[in-house]
Amino acid sequence: MGDVDQQAIRQVLGGDRDAYRVLMERHFATIFRVAFRITGNEQDAEEAAQEAFLRAYNKLPEFRHNAGFGTWVYRIAMNCALNLVERRSREASWNAAPLETKFGIERFASKSKHGPEQALLDGEAVHLRERAMRQLTPMERTAFVLRHMEDQPIGEIAAALGVPANSAKQAVFRAVGKLRRALRVEPRTSVPLVKEMR
C-alpha cells in the first residue's frame, strides 16, 4: 500500500474526515470503472462508487493494513454494484429501456472514423450487446464483467460476491453461454454482432 494511502488512513482515524478525500481521489476512477461495467450506466456507477467509499470509511477501523486500500475498496465496490443491480432488476422500468444510450450509441456516432453509416452500425451493435447483457441475472452479469472485463481471479470474485468459488465460476460460464446465444439469434439484423471492437 502506498505511503500516501497509509498517511491518509492514519489522519482519518485520527479524526480528520477531510483526509478521506485523498483516498477517494486516488481510487475513485478505478472504483467508478468497475461499478460502471457492472451496473451499465453512469448514474448507477456513481451511486455504487459513493456507497462503496462510504462503507469503506465506516469499516476503516477494521481495515487490515496488510492489504492495499485500493484492493479492499474495490472488493467492497463489487458487492455494492451487484446489490444495486439486484435492486434495479426488481424495478419494472429497469429492463424496459436501454441502459446507456448516451454513452453507448452516441459515443460511436461522434467518434467513428468511417462515416455516419458505420457509426450507425456500430451503435446498433452496442445496443444489441447491451440487450444481451440484460438477459443475465445480476450475479451472472457481475461475475462475467469481473472475470472477463476486469480480469479478476475467480477466488476474488467469489469472495466479493459471498459465494463459493464454484458458484462464481458457474455464473461466469452461464453468462458466456447466454451471451453467445443472445448474439447468435438475431434474425432481422445484418449488423455483425460478434465482432471485435476497436
Added chain:
Amino acid sequence: MKTVREEDLIAYHLGELSRWQRLQMRRRLERDPELAAESEEIAATLRAFCCDPAPVVSEATMDRSWERVRGSLGVLDAPQKTGRGWVWATAAVSVVAVVLLAAVVTAPWSPVGRPVKNVANETVSPQNWSQKLLAELDHHKKTAEPYNHRPGPLTVGPADAVAEDPALATHLDTAERVLTEVSHTEGPLQPETREQVHRLLLENAVYRQSAERHGDMATAAVIDDLGRVLISLDAEPNAEQKEHASNPDAFRLQMNLGGVLLDLRILHHNDNSHGGQ
C-alpha cells in the same frame, strides 16, 4: 474420449484450465473442425465484450461524489487494541477443547457411531454383532425414499423453468447469495439481510407457482424447500429478542441451509447443461 462441453470451451478461453488441459483442448480443436467453429464463436462473443471503455471521471463527478460522501462521514475512533480479546479467545477455545475431550473419553460409542446402552451386560459375539449391524442398516435403508417425498433436483432433465424465466434465475441467484451469507455468519441476522430474506420469501411463492406451471416439478420442489428455510429465517428473533430466548440458536440449527444451497447449485448446473445443448 471425453466429450467437450460448452463450459470446457469457455473455461479454455477464459484461462480457467490447467496447462495440461489447455494442451489437450488445443489438440482437440486442431483435429475437430466443428469444435473449432464452436470455439471460435465463443471467442468472438468474448471479444465483443472485451474492450468497452468506461467513461472518464470528470472533476465535476469527483467533486459531486466527495460532497455526497463527505456529508455522511462521522468521526471515526482509532482501532482498539485486541490483545485482551486474544486472551479471552484462547481461554474459550481451551475450555471447549477440554469439554469435548471429556465427552469423547467418557461416552461409549458403538461401531456405527451411536451410544451403546449397557454394553457391559451384553455378551455380543462377532456373528451377532455383524447380524445386528446388517439388520440396523437394512432397517434404515430398506427402501429408497424419494427426496422429501417429492421428486428431487437430481435429474438429467433440463430445468426448463429456470432457463425460460430470467426473473426466476435471478431469484435463485439472490437466494443462493443470501443463504451462503447466512450460513457463514454467526449471531442474529443483520437488518439488511433480514430485509432481503423477507423480500425473497414474498417472491418465493410466485416463483414456485411459475415453476409448477412450466411443469418443472424438480425446481418447484427446491423452491418449496427454499421457502421453508426462508420462513424459518424470517421468523428468527432479532438481537434483542434473542437475549430473552431460551435457546438462541434453535432456529438456526433446525434449518437445512446446506441442503437447500446444494439443491440450488444443482439447479444451476442443470441449467448450464441445458443451455449448452
